[in-house]
Each structure stands twice: as structure tokens, then as C-alpha cells.
Amino acid sequence: MPQTDGTPSAFDAATAVRRAEGGGLVADLGPGWDVGGGVLNGGYLLAVAARAAVLDSPHPHPVALSASYLRATAAGPAHLAVTPGPAGRTLAHSTVLLTGEAGPSIAAQVTTATLGSEPAEYTVNAAPEVPAPEDCVVTRTTGAGPAVGLVRRIDTRLDPATAGWTVGRFSDQRVLRSWIRLADGRDPDPLALLLFADALPPTAFAVGRTGWAPTVQLQVLVRALPAPGWCLVESRSTEVAGGWSDEECRIWDATGRLVAQARQLARVAR
Amino acid sequence: MPQTDGTPSAFDAATAVRRAEGGGLVADLGPGWDVGGGVLNGGYLLAVAARAAVLDSPHPHPVALSASYLRATAAGPAHLAVTPGPAGRTLAHSTVLLTGEAGPSIAAQVTTATLGSEPAEYTVNAAPEVPAPEDCVVTRTTGAGPAVGLVRRIDTRLDPATAGWTVGRFSDQRVLRSWIRLADGRDPDPLALLLFADALPPTAFAVGRTGWAPTVQLQVLVRALPAPGWCLVESRSTEVAGGWSDEECRIWDATGRLVAQARQLARVAR
Numbered sequence: 001m002p003q004t005d006g007t008p009s010a011f012d013a014a015t016a017v018r019r020a021e022g023g024g025l026v027a028d029l030g031p032g033w034d035v036g037g038g039v040l041n042g043g044y045l046l047a048v049a050a051r052a053a054v055l056d057s058p059h060p061h062p063v064a065l066s067a068s069y070l071r072a073t074a075a076g077p078a079h080l081a082v083t084p085g086p087a088g089r090t091l092a093h094s095t096v097l098l099t100g101e102a103g104p105s106i107a108a109q110v111t112t113a114t115l116g117s118e119p120a121e122y123t124v125n126a127a128p129e130v131p132a133p134e135d136c137v138v139t140r141t142t143g144a145g146p147a148v149g150l151v152r153r154i155d156t157r158l159d160p161a162t163a164g165w166t167v168g169r170f171s172d173q174r175v176l177r178s179w180i181r182l183a184d185g186r187d188p189d190p191l192a193l194l195l196f197a198d199a200l201p202p203t204a205f206a207v208g209r210t211g212w213a214p215t216v217q218l219q220v221l222v223r224a225l226p227a228p229g230w231c232l233v234e235s236r237s238t239e240v241a242g243g244w245s246d247e248e249c250r251i252w253d254a255t256g257r258l259v260a261q262a263r264q265l266a267r268v269a270r
Numbered sequence: 271m272p273q274t275d276g277t278p279s280a281f282d283a284a285t286a287v288r289r290a291e292g293g294g295l296v297a298d299l300g301p302g303w304d305v306g307g308g309v310l311n312g313g314y315l316l317a318v319a320a321r322a323a324v325l326d327s328p329h330p331h332p333v334a335l336s337a338s339y340l341r342a343t344a345a346g347p348a349h350l351a352v353t354p355g356p357a358g359r360t361l362a363h364s365t366v367l368l369t370g371e372a373g374p375s376i377a378a379q380v381t382t383a384t385l386g387s388e389p390a391e392y393t394v395n396a397a398p399e400v401p402a403p404e405d406c407v408v409t410r411t412t413g414a415g416p417a418v419g420l421v422r423r424i425d426t427r428l429d430p431a432t433a434g435w436t437v438g439r440f441s442d443q444r445v446l447r448s449w450i451r452l453a454d455g456r457d458p459d460p461l462a463l464l465l466f467a468d469a470l471p472p473t474a475f476a477v478g479r480t481g482w483a484p485t486v487q488l489q490v491l492v493r494a495l496p497a498p499g500w501c502l503v504e505s506r507s508t509e510v511a512g513g514w515s516d517e518e519c520r521i522w523d524a525t526g527r528l529v530a531q532a533r534q535l536a537r538v539a540r
Contacts, residue, residue: 063514064487064535066336068363068379070355085340085374090513090537091486093338095365095377104355107365109338109377111486111535120511122444122477174392207392216361216381217334219489221516221535223509239493239528241390243360244333246491246531258509261516263533265334265381265491267360 009186010153011195015044017051017080024079025052029100031075032149039072041150042215042264043198045106047191049096052080053110057092061115061190066219067108076101115190117225117257125250125258130159133179133230137163154199155183162206170208174237176200179230188226188253190260196233197249197262203237204245204268211269213245218264229254243268279456280423281465285314287321287350294349295322299370301345302419309342311420312485312534313468315376317461319366322350323380327362331385331460336489337378346371385460387495390528397526400429403449403500407433424469425453432476440478444507446470449500458496458523460530466503467519467532473507474515474538481539483515488534499524513538 014030033044050062078100085093091113098105130136136157159177164170180196181188188196197220202213232252237245249262284300303314320332348370355363361383368375400406406427429447434440450466451458458466467490472483502522507515519532 064338066338066379066487066489068334068336068355068365068381070363085338085377093340093377095338095367097365107355107363107379109336109379109487111338116512118512120509122507122510122515124506124508217336217379217489217491219336219487219533221487221533223511223514223516237392238394239390239531240392241493242386242388244493246493261509261533263489263491263531 009182010184011182011186011192015047015051015191017048017055025055025082027078027080029073029075029078032153034149036148038074040075041195041198042069042218043195045073045098046108046218046220047194049080049098049106049108050110050191050194052082053094053096053112056082056084056094057112058087059092059112059114061113061222062110062194063091063113063115063222064111065108065194066217067106068217069106069215070104071102072214073100073102073105078105115222115225123258127232127252127256128177128234130177130179130232133157136160136179137166139163139166150199153183154180156180156200165206165208171206174203174206175234176203176206177232177234180233181230187228188231190222190225193222193226193251193260194220196231196251197260198264200233200235203235203247213266213268216265216267218262220260220262222260224257224259226253226259227255231259240268279452280454281452281456281462285317285321285461287318287325295325295352297348297350299343299345299348302423304419306418308344310345311465311468312339312488313465315343315368316378316488316490317464319350319368319376319378320380320461320464322352323364323366323382326352326354326364327382328357329362329382329384331383331492332380332464333383333385333492334381335378335464336487337376338487339376339485340374341372342484343370343372343375348375385492385495393528395520395528397502397522398447398504400447400449400502403427406430406449407436409433409436420469423453424450426450426470435476435478441476444473444476445504446473446476447502447504450503451500457498458501460492460495463492463496463521463530464490466501466521467530468534470503470505473505473517483536483538486535486537488532490530490532492530494527494529496523496529497525501529510538
């Protein structure tokens, strides 16, 4: 998806998967997609795995993806092993193992199909009321600290109602809402939604708890093709217990339509 | 987990995984755990896969599981291929492929760890108010029709507020709540929670839409060890669009504590 001015999108370049001589799939994990300390964002890695699954599928869109995060992964060359499952007229399954220089990085179950944008038959996912992006809070803090590549790749505008923590006013609710888009203006598609599903800071930031919360397993369901423009992301932790936290995520497109939902389990400090 | 009278639990017998000569893992998928037409329940199959993962892990409990459902699977002999990922002091990852007589059945990402039952540090998952099991609705309808083995294996008592459909009074909300336990009295544990996460009828039944809704992908997070006794399951569809439906599931134990959460994507008739 080139930009409207014809230049290639940084996201497309950084998630490109190509067939190497011998038939295997390879990628160059981009250095600018980290969440601090050189560790690449989990949603970014999932998008790379999804590209590999789509390359080997008769269907164009990732619709259901679940990944185990095996180790922190840095930029560099990677290869992708796609094990195809049954493929039918409606959908196809595969297992994707993404391996970086340090070893296996993520193992993912991926289902591909053809998504549309017809109206929902039933929904209880009305988009929350959030001020327009220009009236929201620009923050350059995300992930594990300030030295974070991801904040230059995505443009986020926090709902003021969930942005108190950026100025030291902490909430008792682990909820964040933010407009989000790729910083270079590339419009959203199912692959970008995978990135957006893990792009906000940990919801613990909202209550004044910072620190590393590595993703253990992340499921993303892509429910429809997003319209061009901003997406709205809501991330919510519902249960923190025994050193584990969930993060529930819903994403709406610019028309207010639900386009993705996700849940991850992360480790947290006790 | 034998029963209090010393007899073996039907669930434990039907999910048993053993090491065959040569070192591979095998199971005998039980005929009584179907949802109609001889098709085995997805939660039951996930429990078998989890047993295989635990057998090959240093950790005793499945905590995060995501499975792709590759084909409808019938009772009979099966083998399980466990591909271990990194294993550390806190958790271990593996990929499990369960293959039945007709071919690969489910492919699952499984994370194992040691669960506890300490109180939650943060929760917004208060158990819903539901009448006691003896004041709830016994129904023998589940899954795809009346000829269903699963209803003899589990004991369900529907919240009257979500049971109108059993007498032809349909709701406009796709929500079901039910007490649940194994019919032979075996107490819940993380493996039983995997069964319970996919044991209620499709939430479409609540609005008078019956029919087959095959699971495409199911994620279950086990959040704590359940107390003995009944569990309470709430299943909720939030979005039906383009021939796909989600089912959100939360499970509380007899003390009202959240012990599992799950989400599946299913195919539905348009």
C-alpha cells in the first residue's frame, strides 16, 4: 500500500516477507519498531507472521491470530516457517513460526479469509465518545520508556479522560483510549490493526504503575476492513492476579465501526 | 483426580494422554463428549491438547491456550505432537498438534505455569447475580441438537434471566449464564475450565437462531485455581458480521472469583 504521494509505507517495508532461494520465507525485522531496549513490538511481529501466512494462503486477510511470545526479539534477519493446515473456500489455517537471530520469536496460529465491510448484523460494540484527535493528548511515552522507536512510527492521541497519568494524575481504572494511525499516513488495513492491537502503553500506566509487562500470548480477531483515516483503540485490563494481567483491546475505524478485538495475557511484577 | 468415592472421573479418563512405545503421545478421544452428529466438543479437544502440553512441561497448569479448529473431529484414537518452545522458571511454551483418524484436528499454542488462588490485585470481573443452581433451569438442549453426548457429561443450570429461549421466549441479547459442573461430581480444575469455556450452547440460541456455529479459533486464559463446587459461566456474543461471530466467556468459581476468560471466533450462517 504505497502512500498517496507514491512513496512506500514504512510499515509495509518493515513487514515485507519474501521468498528466499530454496523457497523459504524471510524478513528483515526493522529497527524502528521497538518498545525500548531494542525489543520489537509484539503487534509488529504478529503483522510479519500474518504476511507470511497470507503469502501461503488462497485468502487475502488475516482474521484470527493467536501468538505465543517465546522471547524478546531484536531487529535483524528472520525466517518464517509456515505449516499449512486445511484450506477451504471460506478460510484457511496455518501455523507460523517466526525465528530471529536469537532463536524462535513467536509461534502463531493464523486463520485467513476474505473480509468485507458490510454492516454488522448484531453488535454491542458502540464506539466510545472521545474528543476529536486534535483535541486529544499527544504523548511520546509508550512501552518501557522514552527511548522507543514505535512512537515515531505511530501517531497516538490519548483521550484526555484516560491521559491523567501523563501529567502525574493517576486513575483507579486501568483503561486507555487513543486515536491511532501510522505516522507516515498509510491507511489502516488488517495488518496495521495487528500493530494497533498491541501499540498502546500497558494499561498499568493509567494507575501509575510503570515497568515491563511482557506479552505471553496475544489473540487478535480482525472483524472487518477498516475505513481510511484514524482508528480508535480502547485498551482495558480486567484482572491482575498472581503476577498475570490481561489486556482487552477493541479497535474502531473512522466510521465508528468495530474492526478488531484482541486479548493478551502479560506477566507483571507482583 | 478421582471422585470422592474413589471411582475415576469420566473426564479424566476421556482426556488421558499416555506415552506410546517410541515416545509419542496418544489418546483415545471419548465418544460421549460430542455436540451432536458425533462431532467432539472443542473445549474437550483443547483439554486433551493441554494434558499433552503439561506432560512435556516442567509446569503443572495450562494458563494460556489458543487453538485453531482444523476439522470436525470424531471419537477414536488420536496422537499428539508437542513442539516445545522456551521453558523458564516461570512459564513454558509449546505448540500442540492433535491428530485424529481423519487428520489434523486442532493446532494449539499452549503456555504452562503454576497457578495459585491468591486474591486479585485488581479486578472488574465481579460475578453476576444469578439464582442458586436449584432455582435455575435444567435444560437438555445444547450444541447442535438433542442427540448430544455432552449434556450427559456436564450438569448445567441456566440463569432464568437468560433461559427464555428454552420455552420459545426469545431475547434480543445474545447472552447466556449457567452454573456448570461435571456430571459425575469431579471438582473443577484448569483442565475442566477448558471444557467449560466451550460447553454452553451458541449464544445465538438466546435470540432464537439455532444451527451449527463451528469454532474457528478459541483462546482460553486460566486465571486462578478454581474452588471445589459449581462454576458460573457467562457467554456473550458482542459482534456478528460478515458470517462471523465472537463468543466472549467468563467463568467464576463457587467463591465468585474469576478463574477463566475465553474468546472464540465462529462461523455463522449469513
